[in-house]
Amino acid sequence: MQQESPLFADFCTLLQTLSSQRGTEEKKKRLRRFIHTWRARYDDFLPAMRLLLPQIDKNRYRLKESKLAKAYIDSLGLGRDSEDAYELLKWKLPSSSKYSKSSGDFSAVAFEIIRSRSTVTEATRTVHQTVEMLDEINAASGNEKRQSELFKFAVTHYTAEEHRWLIRMILKDLKIGMSESSVFDVYHPQAKELYSVTSDLKKVCEKLQDPFARIGKSTIQLFHPFKPQLGMKQVPKNVKTVAHQGRFYIEEKVDGERAQMHYEKQSGKFKWFSRKATDYTDLYGSSTDTLDKLSGQIAGCLSADSFILDGELVAYDPQLDVFLPFGTLKSSALRKFHVYNREYPSHHSIVLVFDIVYCNGVSLIDHPMEQRIEVLQAVLTERRGCLNFIPRREGTTFEHIVRALDEATTNRQEGIVVKNPGSVYEPGARNHSWVKVKPDYIDELRDNCDLLVVGADFGTGKRGSKLSQFLLAVRDDREEDGDNPKFATFAWIGTGYTVNELDEFAKIKQHFKPYNPKAQPSWLVHPERSSESPDMIIDYRDSIVVEVKAAEIIYANFYGTGYTLRFPRFARFRTDKSWKDCMTYQDVVNTKREGGHLKFNISSKRPLTQDDFLNYKKKRLAIKTIKRKAGSSLIPNQIGTDSSYITIYTNLFEGINFYVVSGDETSSKGELEKTIKAHGGTYVQSAKNAKYVVAGSNINGNIFLIDHQRQTADVQITFNNTGVRINALVQSQEHDIILPKWILDCVKAQDIIPVTPKYAVFLTSATKEKLRESIDPWGDSYTDQLTEQAMREVFDNIDIIENDASSRLVEDIQRKYFPRAEVPGFLFQRVRALLDFSSIINTNNEPITKSMTEAARNDRLELADLRLRSQGGITFRYLGDDNSKLLSDITHVVVDEANIRNIINLTHAFQGLPQPRFVTSNWITDCLENKSLLDERLYEPRAQAAPMLRKISQLLSL
Incomplete structure (x- = not known):
């Protein structure tokens, strides 16, 4: 009987040899000898292939150097402030210690530290056992305790040299100087080709275990996933590289998920696969009969007996006729189409098709793209909102590419793809026949x-x-x-x-x-x-x-x-x-x-x-100089504060003209003008040439920059003294009016801070439009990091929305994005709870002296109140008859189970009204822990109270 696999240490010796050898051919010779020996002694090469090609192995460890450093510090028992711990955490920095030669290579630094501490001197673990351990580490992703146990096991069972390669496998970078193609070429001449059309290492190792076996020309097959052709990320400086007979295709690049759709007319069967061969058939439909999914909706668009399409799955909003962000695709795929009236849900997934690689039992990958497009248009009928052709145009010059990219940028699209009409389809290849062009990496522009x-x-x-x-x-x-x-x-x-x-x-x-x-x-x-x-x-x-x-x-x-x-x-x-x-x-x-x-x-x-x-x-400086000279002829009372003696400290406000109408309690008009001058700005006594108008203490009230419907808010200002001038400026709608605080904050930060709502008295429509791109309606920036103070200011700007409107908004969000779960942060959105504080509050709504038991009960209810409201619930306190009109809306009553007498009184209070659920505060705690609303019957007040409550409820219902 053959052994399972060789020692992992022997495999590490091979990797070290490959890493140190120069020249690809020499590396291939050494690897070929290893594979030959393996085939002679052992059965399955898959474990070794997974370790040789960790970058395409399906394990996703989610461990980078920083997390690995902490894992080894814990496993080796290193002090957090020790030199070795520092070397692991700061592995990139050159070191003057004994590890100086290893700086910049985390696996080498870890090897040196483990070698000086490890007690493992003899290798005992096999390749197969190592693969199993790596699978366990992958399965424990997110479980720090389990991962810690596995690393401690590794430290006590693997040598330092073995750890060097374990780390590189987890980081998916062996650094041996051999590509995926080189390894496949050594294993079998058809390995790369087979992997390109199967995306399955296991199939490659099984079918090509015999080096002399031949499986014929590998090609794509119906209902079997393959690796799609990919595009190069670059700018086609010479359009000849992507042109065929002087022309090329320009396609829109869509922010979706690459997918291949397999279909057979006779059986009505569909299969959907992702770029990495993940089966998505359950999401998008397995047959023409699943009318509530995408497959059933596009069945009428297909006229061929069988085919495989290449395209993108994207989320689509039919009301706005726009594609939605990539992050909404999975939730859109879960939304079902209406079966009978064939109406679309508010948003759903659609397929954008740009290529066909198989039709009526024939592979088309060796046919030029322009012919494949002809076939595609002949066998498919576009149905907008379900199956769309990718937008495509022809071009002949580099200027056509530039203009297409400019249009894509203007329309906020991801970019474009330039394709050669005469190119064949090469599964798994990334070549110059398809070139992706994005604004992010187009240097010429x-x-x-x-x-x-x-x-x-x-x-x-x-x-x-x-x-x-x-x-x-x-x-x-x-x-x-x-x-x-x-x-x-x-x-x-x-x-x-x-x-x-x-x-x-x-x-x-x-x-x-x-x-x-x-x-x-x-x-x-x-x-x-x-x-x-x-x-x-x-x-x-x-x-x-x-x-x-x-x-x-x-x-x-x-x-x-x-x-x-x-x-x-x-x-x-x-x-x-x-x-x-x-x-x-x-x-x-x-x-x-x-x-x-x-x-x-x-x-x-x-x-x-x-x-x-x-x-x-x-030229700009010359224009500014002319303007400044012209301004020097103003008479003194127009200039305002005398600035001749003011020292200029910075150029913060250089080129900005201010018209200071009034100051505030912090700074007077004169002090503000001095500050502006000291930091390079200019102040004038007319709004005509001013970029900003500053108005402080004379303004009482507030203007909302943007209301909750993103409409321009009405101006609501109460003026006095200089109010006439401000009112005239507001009516003109031509100038931004800001508070003095903006000037002071800019000086403090030594930066021109964006004018957000907290600084605004009045903003023009143009400024508001620009701000809407960077802040939300309450002044919270989409890009700047939120500080505690900024958060408080945002909360101060938020209007109190009516409860019903808020609930409708949350319910709408749930229908669109969380159809099978509660909206995160709104677990109790449908809960209107009455908390039983009656036993510890007197009729005058004043606290009374409480015993230790009552104090504890009060604390539990206070905590329940906070937890309910933090997750979208609405709470009330029982204060006599003040809230009797709200009792009909109460869904839950939160009580303390020790206070049975008051529970009975509360039950009587709902006589003739819909009976709410009576629960203890444990219901709230367990709901939060399970992230779901639990059965209230399990949390009724303790056993002796429950029968009494049910009996009272029955009597009240008579």
């Missing part, structure tokens, strides 16, 4: 920034112990000083450069020094407690300028500028420029004020260069 390298971080893997991520800065021209310049941090880059370009960065490595946030150099402007602080910094005089590509400028408080770049990527070195030529802070501010997007005019057919950008800046 973005402006470039010249930035100075001021800091760096160490990389991982091949970049371990190397500076591979770089902190960039702009010249801070808020305080011009040619002899002592300052630089404000702006963004990080970690992508875009080649290995050779990374070596170019190494030429300045000797100038880097460790960064200490508490001893920051005077030339660097960077928040001391920033989460984006570097490991090392470099003096600006020893550094270099790099050109960076990016999508847009966004707010970011953890950089010295208060801004950063979205999707920054390295473009090239600017050896022709020094720190004096890099981008300035004011350049950043100007670009952000103009929308933050770094775009160029498509008709120019070239990106906007940095020189264009700087020339534009000079």
